Amino acid sequence: MKNRFLTKAMWALVLTMLSVSIVLGSTDSFTTAHRKAKPTPVMISRQRELTSRATPRLVLKEEEVRYAVPLDDDLQRYAEALCEDSDIPLGVLYAMMAVESQFTADAVNDEGDTGLLQINNRYASAYGATDLKDPYQNIEVGTAILSGYLEEYPDDLERALMAYNCGPGRARELWTEGITSTQYTAKVRVAMADLILKREVVE
Secondary structure, three states: OOOOOHHHHHHHHHHHHOOOOOOOOOOOOOOOOOOOOOOOOOOHHHHHHHHOOOOOEEEEOOEEEEEOOOOOOOHHHHHHHHHHHHHOHHHHHHHHHHHHOOOOOOOOOOEEOOOOEEEHHOOOOOOOOOOOOOHHHHHHHHHHHHHHHHHHHHOOHHHHHHHHHHHHHHHHHHOOOOOOOOOOHHHHHHHHHHHHOHHHHHH
């Protein structure tokens, strides 16, 4: 999955998506429980290793950037390291946090979805998490889920986001009905655009 071409292709797709007019009134009548058909356990113990090492920031147009997000420096370095390992554009992950929880680590909705990336507690153990309110564990589980969908739907961020938001089964039903975007994916695109406008180039 260490594929630099995938990262570049994903960012090209992101920038293309941002140029499309966004319709916030699209169909979104499904639940937001996050599911993956065959989850792979995640080693939460990698937290210390990832936060302590020097981690390259995501490169966008050959510039190093830092996004204006309400996360402390250690947590941002951790997110950067996981995105680097998983070939996930960092801006996509932060946009999802903005939409899912407004960067609130202890957020819990009525369906039991928890934390920054609103992971359902029923699936925590499958990914090795013991506390989804711990932002480090939450981000590791969320990136594991998202990277699986990006691998399953290469070069199609919209499908990956739909699968993350409503589960792959419901997402496939929507695709067969001709629905290829939702309120959720539109909100993520808006958040991505906002983050890109406010990004800081690191000298």
